[in-house]
Amino acid sequence: MTDLRDFYQEIILDHYRKPRNFSPLESATCQARGHNPLCGDRVEVYLHIDTGVVREISFQGAGCAISTASASLMTEAVKGMTLVEACALFDSFHDMMTGTGEASDPIDLGKLEALSGVRQIPIRVKCATLAWHTLKAALEESNNNTAASISTE
Amino acid sequence: MSIEAETPIHRRPSVFDVTCVRLDFPALQQIIHKEPLAYLDNAASAQKPTTVIDALSAAYTFNYSNVHRGVHTLSQRATDAYEGAREIAQRFLGASRAEEVVFVRGTTEGINLVAQSFVRPRIEAGDEILISELEHHSNIVPWQMVCQQTGARLRVVPITDRGEVDLDVYADSLSQRTAIVAVSHVSNSLGTINPVRKMVELAKQHGIPTLIDGAQAAPHLSLDVGNLGCDFYTVSGHKLFGPTGIGVLYGRLDRLEEMEPYQGGGEMIRSVTFESTEYNSPPHKFEAGTPHIAGAIGLAAAMAYVEGLGLDAIEAYEKKLLKYVTRRLEELPEVRLIGTADEKAAVVSFLVDGVHAHDVGTILDQKGIAVRVGHHCAQPVMDRFGVPATARASFAFYNTIQEADRLVDGIEYVLEVFGR
Numbered sequence: 001m002t003d004l005r006d007f008y009q010e011i012i013l014d015h016y017r018k019p020r021n022f023s024p025l026e027s028a029t030c031q032a033r034g035h036n037p038l039c040g041d042r043v044e045v046y047l048h049i050d051t052g053v054v055r056e057i058s059f060q061g062a063g064c065a066i067s068t069a070s071a072s073l074m075t076e077a078v079k080g081m082t083l084v085e086a087c088a089l090f091d092s093f094h095d096m097m098t099g100t101g102e103a104s105d106p107i108d109l110g111k112l113e114a115l116s117g118v119r120q121i122p123i124r125v126k127c128a129t130l131a132w133h134t135l136k137a138a139l140e141e142s143n144n145n146t147a148a149s150i151s152t153e
Numbered sequence: 154m155s156i157e158a159e160t161p162i163h164r165r166p167s168v169f170d171v172t173c174v175r176l177d178f179p180a181l182q183q184i185i186h187k188e189p190l191a192y193l194d195n196a197a198s199a200q201k202p203t204t205v206i207d208a209l210s211a212a213y214t215f216n217y218s219n220v221h222r223g224v225h226t227l228s229q230r231a232t233d234a235y236e237g238a239r240e241i242a243q244r245f246l247g248a249s250r251a252e253e254v255v256f257v258r259g260t261t262e263g264i265n266l267v268a269q270s271f272v273r274p275r276i277e278a279g280d281e282i283l284i285s286e287l288e289h290h291s292n293i294v295p296w297q298m299v300c301q302q303t304g305a306r307l308r309v310v311p312i313t314d315r316g317e318v319d320l321d322v323y324a325d326s327l328s329q330r331t332a333i334v335a336v337s338h339v340s341n342s343l344g345t346i347n348p349v350r351k352m353v354e355l356a357k358q359h360g361i362p363t364l365i366d367g368a369q370a371a372p373h374l375s376l377d378v379g380n381l382g383c384d385f386y387t388v389s390g391h392k393l394f395g396p397t398g399i400g401v402l403y404g405r406l407d408r409l410e411e412m413e414p415y416q417g418g419g420e421m422i423r424s425v426t427f428e429s430t431e432y433n434s435p436p437h438k439f440e441a442g443t444p445h446i447a448g449a450i451g452l453a454a455a456m457a458y459v460e461g462l463g464l465d466a467i468e469a470y471e472k473k474l475l476k477y478v479t480r481r482l483e484e485l486p487e488v489r490l491i492g493t494a495d496e497k498a499a500v501v502s503f504l505v506d507g508v509h510a511h512d513v514g515t516i517l518d519q520k521g522i523a524v525r526v527g528h529h530c531a532q533p534v535m536d537r538f539g540v541p542a543t544a545r546a547s548f549a550f551y552n553t554i555q556e557a558d559r560l561v562d563g564i565e566y567v568l569e570v571f572g573r
Contacts, residue, residue: 004516004519004570005570007515008512008516008570008571013571013572017507038527039509039510039511039526039527039528039541039542040527040528040532040535040541040542041511041541042541062541063509064509064510064511064512065508065509065512065571066511066512068509121515124511124515127511
């Protein structure tokens with residue numbers, strides 16, 4: 001890596017210090033819990049889904065700058081999306097982090113691009129994707145109506 | 154050729170010269186992210202001196218064959234080297250006989266061996282296994298397994314806010330029901346040196362056997378299991394500047410003799426028929442299968458190297474390092490030390506205000522400084538202090554005051570990146 005500033009961009013530090021949508025959601029229709037045993041990060045993602053649209057989304061947890069900022073930016077991006085769009089965003093974000101090129105229909109990641117530098121430090125990719133895997137588990141819970149829990153290990 | 158000649162003790166001048174010592178470790182000569190490597194992750198695993206690397210190479214190049222079975226020259230050489238390694242380990246640990254030294258994969262296997270072969274057959278439902286709150290997972294989980302298998306209970310002696318075992322509670326916890334006391338000599342996450350001699354003495358007053366997890370002690374402290382009086386003591390080679398996959402379990406001979414075998418197979422038998430098998434005597438009874446021959450030889454080379462430097466000199470030097478780095482870190486208002494026991498090995502676990510340990514680790518790495526971040530395989534310790542993770546700088550005798558300064562500079566850079 002050439003410069004740590006590429007990694008810890010201002011937008012990441014801003015979302016770490018002041019995470020958006022950082023609270024439980026009383027009206028949640030589904031939720032999931034994520035855990036990264038490597039660093040002890042925990043995140044809980046709450047969704048209020050109505051007629052196939054994510055009306056509200058929030059998260060809670062304790063984590064590093066990367067995982068917290070990723071979760072915060074995720075909630076901003078996903079709010080108002082249809083379930084199909086949210087799943088497509090997950091695929092595109094996952095693709096950016098892992099470089100697998102599996103997203104069939106990549107979409108513009110906007111502010112989330114700030115996290116692209118994380119790919120240069122493979123051990124930290126799990127930090128950035130923890131909230132996203134938790135989101136996916138919550139979305140699956142909304143389909144199955146069962147409580148979900150994921151681990152990055 | 155005698156083993157002593159192959160793994161000589163390198164006598165050095167009485168003054169500890171870290172510049173000279175560092176030259177023995179090729180890994181320390183590297184540049185990481187354009188900075189000289191400052192390797193401060195020794196509690197996870199230590200770097201290897203050339204003498205260990207050469208011993209491994211020689212074991213495979215010239216003296217390799219299986220042990221205890223061949224009549225040919227190479228097998229004899231390999232056997233001599235392997236059993237010679239046992240004698241060096243015996244001397245290093247202060248055991249009275251080589252038969253008391255069992256080669257295992259590491260501390261984890263040493264503890265599992267004692268749990269399954271010594272404790273499990275002797276323990277009954279309602280009995281207790283006594284450990285402390287600062288144990289590594291490897292000195293928790295094997296006992297939980299025995300508890301599940303037998304209905305015994307795991308009892309945990311708490312630690313104080315400074316990270317010291319509460320000795321009063323410990324003394325009160327010893328009873329007729331205590332099947333074994335299993336505690337670490339030095340805490341991997343906090344650096345606390347436990348008063349194991351006192352703890353063993355108290356246990357002995359009740360006739361309770363003791364196992365000491367010496368994984369973190371062996372690289373820092375002079376060991377003498379005879380003087381300590383414990384029944385079992387176990388160490389890992391890789392933390393002691395030796396190879397991975399090899400370690401030693403010391404067991405008092407009468408204990409080893411009364412124990413069940415750990416695994417069945419070759420090496421551990423005297424005679425086998427389909428009707429019955431007669432087991433070999435200790436230590437071979439516990440070394441089923443072809444052992445890690447080169448690993449044992451490499452470990453012996455590491456032990457001889459450490460002895461050559463002198464553990465008294467190492468202790469004195471590391472004490473200076475610990476004192477210095479502790480003082481420097483205490484000068485930073487944003488840093489909180491976790492684990493402030495009076496007696497500590499050169500390990501500093503810390504939190505940086507407003508910055509997660511994982512971010513601290515990544516930024517320090519970019520400065521060429523290797524530290525461990527996370528729960529250090531001691532999640533109950535993290536829970537005790539109410540933190541998900543810490544950053545940990547663990548020093549070895551090859552680390553320097555300059556590296557301690559770089560750690561402090563690195564933390565200041567972390568604060569700069571996070572705009573504090």
